[in-house]
Amino acid sequence: MTSDIIRGHTETIILAHLLKKDSYGYEINKTVKEKTNNLYEFKEATLYCAFKRLEENGLITSYWGNQTTGARRRYYKITEDGKKTYERNLEDWKQTKKIIDKLI
């Protein structure tokens, strides 16, 4: 399985997850793994690079969560710009999929 194509959509996948609820790195990755039946999961470095870029571009923000058990975690939250970007990326992907399906 070529992961390059998936990696190109890392940010959109993160945004999609954050649309449902605020979350942290490992939780997002765990969901990715579960949803794909263990077929795919991100490398930590890929995930954090994406977080950094998303935050710099104002698509997500982060805050320290209050966890009663264990250590405090950094949670990520999607912004309004992030939601717009997600919608746009989703449309792009639908178009791309249509085209690729016709061509190969």
Added chain:
Amino acid sequence: MDKVKNYVEELFNNTPKTSRVLDLKNELIMDLSEKYDDLIKDGKKESDAYKEVISSIGEIDELISSINNDYIINDNMLKTKRKTALVVSISVGIYILSLIAVIVLSELELPDYIVVSSFFTLVGIATCMIVYHFMSLPKYIKNDETIVEEFKEWKNKNSKKSEIKKTINSIIWTLTVIIYLLVSFSTMAWHITWIVFIIASLFEQVVKLIMAMKE
């Protein structure tokens, strides 16, 4: 589990200890520990779980170096800021001292030329310090494209502004010298006309303030 933590600590060994880097390190340790625990819960052997966790980190070097770059620029700017603050405050101190010197030396009834020349020496030292500092500000060159672009933009804007400021300053001081000579020669009140320079200095500060407030 401590093995995972140690591994991450080692990865971050040569990185600057900024809050951002520490945050990232802690985040990574927490995520990987949770992953490790989950793998153990799933019945994996400790050594296998450790291997899987480590291999899941991926290419972290790029991320660390990008944070390093941010840090180097910020650090340089911070140092420059501190140095600027120091130079400016010392210079202002010398300016004030020069006025005190004039008063004290006049009270001691020393000849005017000593009073005036000590005043100009002190003012000259302070001015030289400021000019030297701002002329010798370091240039920032960094690999990160976006930061470089931002910085160039910022620097261009600033150099345009400082160009205007320099021109205004030279106009003020040339005018001051002309007024000083004109007034002094027409009134022959050389003992008091030097006050023009203090007024000019004040005027210069006021102009600076107005420009800063307009920004």
